[in-house]
Amino acid sequence: MKSELVVSDKWKDFQLIDSGNGVKLEKWNKYLLLRPDPQAVWAKSDDKQWSKADAVYTRSSNGGGQWKFYNMSIPASWNVTYNNMVLKVHPTGFKHTGLFPEQAANWDWIADIIKEKKAANVINLFGYTGAATVSAALAGANVCHVDASKGSVSWCKENMQLSKVPDGKVRLIIEDCMKYIQREERRNKKYDGIIMDPPSFGRGASGEVWKLEKDLWDLLIACKKILSDNPKFILINSYTSGLSPLSIYNISMESFGCLLNEKSSLLCGEIGLPFRKNKRVMPCGTYCRIIF
Numbered sequence: 001m002k003s004e005l006v007v008s009d010k011w012k013d014f015q016l017i018d019s020g021n022g023v024k025l026e027k028w029n030k031y032l033l034l035r036p037d038p039q040a041v042w043a044k045s046d047d048k049q050w051s052k053a054d055a056v057y058t059r060s061s062n063g064g065g066q067w068k069f070y071n072m073s074i075p076a077s078w079n080v081t082y083n084n085m086v087l088k089v090h091p092t093g094f095k096h097t098g099l100f101p102e103q104a105a106n107w108d109w110i111a112d113i114i115k116e117k118k119a120a121n122v123i124n125l126f127g128y129t130g131a132a133t134v135s136a137a138l139a140g141a142n143v144c145h146v147d148a149s150k151g152s153v154s155w156c157k158e159n160m161q162l163s164k165v166p167d168g169k170v171r172l173i174i175e176d177c178m179k180y181i182q183r184e185e186r187r188n189k190k191y192d193g194i195i196m197d198p199p200s201f202g203r204g205a206s207g208e209v210w211k212l213e214k215d216l217w218d219l220l221i222a223c224k225k226i227l228s229d230n231p232k233f234i235l236i237n238s239y240t241s242g243l244s245p246l247s248i249y250n251i252s253m254e255s256f257g258c259l260l261n262e263k264s265s266l267l268c269g270e271i272g273l274p275f276r277k278n279k280r281v282m283p284c285g286t287y288c289r290i291i292f
Contacts, residue, residue: 018275
């Protein structure tokens with residue numbers, strides 16, 4: 001297996017200032033946010049910035065949590081820019097901000113591969129707030145964005161407008177991803193590229209239950225059936241700590257190995273964010289990139 005650590009180090013509007021003791025301090029444009037991260041198992045530094053956080057997310061003993069705002073002038077939402085994309089940031093009740101900054105390296109890869117391979121039709125499954133969708137559309141692809149959350153799809157539409165995605169480049173679908181793929185197969189709809197970011201656990205628009213370890217295999221087999229006769233790429237991303245790069249490599253080879261040839265490549269590894277003041281990298285998940 002070929003493995004590679006991918007680091008999203010081209011940000012200007014985002015910085016990972018520091019982390020440790022189960023939390024991380026980030027700068028989103030001009031605002032400092034402090035929130036939990038179970039991967040930060042080391043000790044915090046004595047960086048004076050820790051005490052300057054504009055907002056801090058604290059978990060509740062009953063589950064969930066909430067933000068405490070120390071800077072009363074911080075807006076409910078604001079924008080960050082990455083390359084030619086403008087994306088909305090909003091601290092949510094689940095500690096997230098609507099954007100996973102470590103994915104920037106994948107957004108770059110998506111744009112590059114679409115331009116190089118001339119991938120015309122792309123589907124983004126579990127598309128969330130749509131940064132990958134925006135990147136693909138601005139690179140020239142027609143994109144089908146699928147997510148079961150109406151709120152996430154609405155947020156994607158905002159990001160499309162902020163980034164000036166041309167009209168007609170993106171179809172927004174609010175539906176369970178597996179059900180939608182199966183319907184696309186029945187309609188003989190094909191895609192040159194597939195992007196997916198399946199959660200560890202989730203519920204579909206009609207209450208369907210998704211569990212990654214149980215359902216990923218069926219998802220990949222279903223995706224195989226909607227690939228075009230001349231597929232260009234697949235990108236799989238996972239935040240599940242128990243799903244190693246080798247696990248993703250194995251299931252990807254079992255699912256798509258028969259489509260590979262001597263010119264194809266399959267690369268799996270970890271993805272992360274660099275710390276501001278040293279060469280360490282914050283682990284943020286695993287990925288698999290397939291080029292046909």
